[in-house]
Amino acid sequence: MNMLRGTLLRREAGIAAMILLFCLTVGLYKPQFLTVNQLRVILLLVPLIMIAAMGQMLVIVARHVDLSIGSMLGLSAMLTGMMFRDLPEIPWGVGFIVAIGTGALLGLVNGALVTAFRLPAIIVTLGTLNLYRGLTFIVSNARQVDRQFVPSALKAMSQTSPIFGIPWIILMALGIAALAYWFTMHTRVGRQIFALGSNPAAAALRGVKVNRVTLLVFTISGALSGLAGIMYASRWGFVNPSNTGFGFEFQVIAAVVIGGVSINGGVGTVLGVMLGVLLLGCVAAALPLLGIPGIAQGAIYGAVILVALVIDRSVRLQGIVSLKRMRA
Amino acid sequence: MSDNWTVPLLSARGISKSFAGVEVLRDVDLDLTKGEIHALLGENGAGKSTFAKILAGVHRPTRGTLNLNGQPVDISSPIVAQKLGITLIHQEPISFPDLSVAENLVLGRGEGGWFSRVPWPEMTREARRHMDLLDVAIDVTRPMRGLSIADQQMVEIGRALASDSRLIIMDEPTAPLTPKEVETLFGIARRLRDEGRTIIFISHRLEEVRALCDRVTIFRDGNKVSTDAIGKLDDADIIRLMIGRPLKEYMHKQNASIGEVALEVERLTLPGRFRDISFTVRHGEIVGLGGLVGAGRTDVACAIFGVQPAESGSVKVNGKLADIRQPDDAIALGLAFVPEDRATAGIFRSLPVEQNITAAVPGKIAPSGIIRRATERVLAAESVKKLRIRLASINQPIGELSGGNQQKAILARWLLSDPSILILDEPTRGVDIGVKAEFYDIIGELAAQGRAILLISSELPELLALCDRVLVMAEGRLTAEIPRTEATQEKVMQAAVPRAQRVEAAA
Numbered sequence: 087m088n089m090l091r092g093t094l095l096r097r098e099a100g101i102a103a104m105i106l107l108f109c110l111t112v113g114l115y116k117p118q119f120l121t122v123n124q125l126r127v128i129l130l131l132v133p134l135i136m137i138a139a140m141g142q143m144l145v146i147v148a149r150h151v152d153l154s155i156g157s158m159l160g161l162s163a164m165l166t167g168m169m170f171r172d173l174p175e176i177p178w179g180v181g182f183i184v185a186i187g188t189g190a191l192l193g194l195v196n197g198a199l200v201t202a203f204r205l206p207a208i209i210v211t212l213g214t215l216n217l218y219r220g221l222t223f224i225v226s227n228a229r230q231v232d233r234q235f236v237p238s239a240l241k242a243m244s245q246t247s248p249i250f251g252i253p254w255i256i257l258m259a260l261g262i263a264a265l266a267y268w269f270t271m272h273t274r275v276g277r278q279i280f281a282l283g284s285n286p287a288a289a290a291l292r293g294v295k296v297n298r299v300t301l302l303v304f305t306i307s308g309a310l311s312g313l314a315g316i317m318y319a320s321r322w323g324f325v326n327p328s329n330t331g332f333g334f335e336f337q338v339i340a341a342v343v344i345g346g347v348s349i350n351g352g353v354g355t356v357l358g359v360m361l362g363v364l365l366l367g368c369v370a371a372a373l374p375l376l377g378i379p380g381i382a383q384g385a386i387y388g389a390v391i392l393v394a395l396v397i398d399r400s401v402r403l404q405g406i407v408s409l410k411r412m413r414a
Numbered sequence: 415m416s417d418n419w420t421v422p423l424l425s426a427r428g429i430s431k432s433f434a435g436v437e438v439l440r441d442v443d444l445d446l447t448k449g450e451i452h453a454l455l456g457e458n459g460a461g462k463s464t465f466a467k468i469l470a471g472v473h474r475p476t477r478g479t480l481n482l483n484g485q486p487v488d489i490s491s492p493i494v495a496q497k498l499g500i501t502l503i504h505q506e507p508i509s510f511p512d513l514s515v516a517e518n519l520v521l522g523r524g525e526g527g528w529f530s531r532v533p534w535p536e537m538t539r540e541a542r543r544h545m546d547l548l549d550v551a552i553d554v555t556r557p558m559r560g561l562s563i564a565d566q567q568m569v570e571i572g573r574a575l576a577s578d579s580r581l582i583i584m585d586e587p588t589a590p591l592t593p594k595e596v597e598t599l600f601g602i603a604r605r606l607r608d609e610g611r612t613i614i615f616i617s618h619r620l621e622e623v624r625a626l627c628d629r630v631t632i633f634r635d636g637n638k639v640s641t642d643a644i645g646k647l648d649d650a651d652i653i654r655l656m657i658g659r660p661l662k663e664y665m666h667k668q669n670a671s672i673g674e675v676a677l678e679v680e681r682l683t684l685p686g687r688f689r690d691i692s693f694t695v696r697h698g699e700i701v702g703l704g705g706l707v708g709a710g711r712t713d714v715a716c717a718i719f720g721v722q723p724a725e726s727g728s729v730k731v732n733g734k735l736a737d738i739r740q741p742d743d744a745i746a747l748g749l750a751f752v753p754e755d756r757a758t759a760g761i762f763r764s765l766p767v768e769q770n771i772t773a774a775v776p777g778k779i780a781p782s783g784i785i786r787r788a789t790e791r792v793l794a795a796e797s798v799k800k801l802r803i804r805l806a807s808i809n810q811p812i813g814e815l816s817g818g819n820q821q822k823a824i825l826a827r828w829l830l831s832d833p834s835i836l837i838l839d840e841p842t843r844g845v846d847i848g849v850k851a852e853f854y855d856i857i858g859e860l861a862a863q864g865r866a867i868l869l870i871s872s873e874l875p876e877l878l879a880l881c882d883r884v885l886v887m888a889e890g891r892l893t894a895e896i897p898r899t900e901a902t903q904e905k906v907m908q909a910a911v912p913r914a915q916r917v918e919a920a921a
Binding site: 271272273274275276277278280281283284285287288289291292293294351352353 | 472492493496508509510511512517521522527528529530531532
């Protein structure tokens with residue numbers, strides 16, 4: 087493992103260093119950025135992103151991309167919220183089944199379109215991004231599910247803590263990350279996802295069931311978006327057809343790409359994605375402190391994605407150049 | 415090995431294969447014995463690689479049967495082949511660059527379900543054991559990316575061992591290797607043979623075949639022509655068997671008056687590709703450039719045309735030193751280059767034939783920057799008529815035409831720019847025989863008009879029938895220059911087969 091781990095860990099150490107550098111720089115101007123309270127703010131910003139990022143990571147490692155996660159989050163959250171509102175006698179835990187199930191189904195549709203018609207995932211999920219958002223408006227009659235309908239036990243998950251004062255929602259995100267780690271590193275299908283992304287043609291020749299693996303990654307991405315959907319209701323206490331999950335894909339894809347997952351497929355680690363999510367959380371938390379208005383956030387995320395892509399590409403190119411030198 | 419004659423490991427009977435109605439392999443019978451290294455020889459396109467791929471499950475035969483250890487088998491996919499103990503090692507191995515060497519070794523064995531555990535420690539141990547068996551020092555925990563081609567081949571051989579393959583097929587494995595790496599590979603191949611495994615070795619290098627192989631099977635035009643112990647044949651026999659088809663009279667070359675030197679290439683060198691290439695082509699002359707695939711012919715053409723310029727040496731056009739750094743420079747000097755791989759380097763598949771034809775002459779169809787549709791249409795229509803391109807409509811996407819007509823359209827494109835020097839790289843590859851004859855007429859006409867033509871071709875009859883002189887390349891060097899009157903298939907082939915010193919070291 088040593089060398090493979092070694093090359094990968096270098097990337098993670100780089101992101102960790104960037105987080106440190108960023109926090110210290112901001113702390114220099116605004117000392118209140120480096121407080122426990124601020125840490126809490128950051129940590130409460132990131133769980134939803136972290137949960138969806140684990141699914142997105144699998145999709146990108148398999149050389150696809152899932153742009154529809156924000157809309158899958160929105161539709162899952164809306165259906166769950168409407169169930170809470172219209173059928174209050176159903177136990178609130180059922181909400182998880184509804185949310186995750188809805189997400190998985192929507193993700194499966196993405197995967198089916200990609201595999202059955204050999205369509206590029208970026209176009210398919212761009213389509214479903216709008217389709218699912220539109221469905222959210224249709225099923226909800228464009229009406230928000232208000233605070234009083236979201237079960238308080240669900241809302242409590244974002245505030246109360248079973249241990250060390252860490253809220254449930256954060257523990258859940260960490261649990262998902264641990265599960266993702268186990269899945270990517272210690273199951274055969276997990277490794278097949280990496281093989282598929284690394285060389286799709288060879289993967290088929292070596293007996294990887296390419297279509298099934300592709301369906302799986304999109305379904306997982308959908309299911310985790312669904313989970314993020316119900317946790318959105320927990321965190322914010324309402325579900326709105328236009329706001330809930332809107333623009334979510336940008337934060338998640340930014341985090342995944344910053345975390346060192348290569349958009350050329352085959353490369354990515356759970357630890358890297360976690361650090362990418364954290365860095366994004368730090369940036370998001372610093373913006374209001376630095377007096378940068380919320381409306382500029384989109385531009386910042388966009389810039390961050392581009393910077394991460396440029397770094398990724400130049401790291402790869404350098405790798406290839408040094409390889410050529412070695413052979414010459 | 416001779417005591418094993420009676421129990422072939424694998425026997426093929428009547429194996430035929432057609433691609434899109436074209437038969438590339440006809441009724442091949444072959445028995446492979448246990449514990450032999452068996453060479454497959456033949457010209458490019460003779461069918462040896464197709465046969466190897468059928469054994470490895472990459473292609474399925476159109477007709478014929480395969481028996482493994484006396485049992486009929488249906489090798490329907492590479493995975494089935496792997497399970498039957500047959501591994502094909504490609505020249506440039508197919509691997510997963512982002513996965514570790516150990517994972518590359520075991521992936522595809524298909525054991526365990528989706529969620530079964532990946533046994534990292536066992537996997538690493540096993541991979542180490544196979545690398546140790548091969549006596550190569552590769553850290554199995556590093557990613558595949560960055561390994562040399564030789565090391566990647568070793569990993570592939572390791573994979574064959576890990577799945578306990580009885581038949582290992584090496585498709586031109588030595589081409590990208592250094593002499594020392596070839597030596598290591600041969601040592602390993604001999605050891606595997608002595609363990610009772612069978613190895614199929616595909617190569618163009620007679621010396622290597624002689625140094626390594628026990629028996630040799632020669633393919634020609636999709637037929638197996640002979641299988642013999644290597645000791646029974648000398649080089650001349652082998653070459654005769656490889657090319658021994660009747661020379662067809664394709665055409666009578668038109669008499670062009672040969673004029674001044676149009677293209678003069680002097681000591682052109684691009685390290686790793688070709689070295690010290692010097693030749694001239696005169697106006698009205700057709701000069702052939704023969705040799706095996708990979709001899710560096712296309713690289714020379716690319717260098718002249720500025721696609722990938724040479725590092726040293728000079729190119730003179732019409733007696734003047736030309737500084738060609740990119741294709742634009744070459745086009746400005748009146749050169750045109752019709753590349754071999756029209757799918758990637760030639761056509762715009764989804765665009766109409768018309769636009770494909772006029773693509774190289776923006777100045778003619780759009781003198782002021784705006785395309786004049788009428789001019790474009792007239793130019794394209796004239797070309798279609800002149801080259802007898804068969805199509806339903808000039809607005810048809812070019813991808814719908816047959817290979818030969820696509821090729822004609824590409825040729826038409828370059829003729830519109832009225833080049834004085836024309837480089838054609840395998841212009842008749844994948845073109846059926848009738849259209850081929852038309853091509854030969856066209857090429858002859860072009861020369862008669864006073865153009866200088868450099869014709870790269872792997873087809874000997876084509877070179878002999880068309881060219882005033884034939885240059886031959888082998889392993890990046892010019893090995894012969896044969897005038898039309900003295901050119902024979904044997905002479906060209908003699909010069910084309912590499913005679914590297916390296917094999918003596920390996921043997």
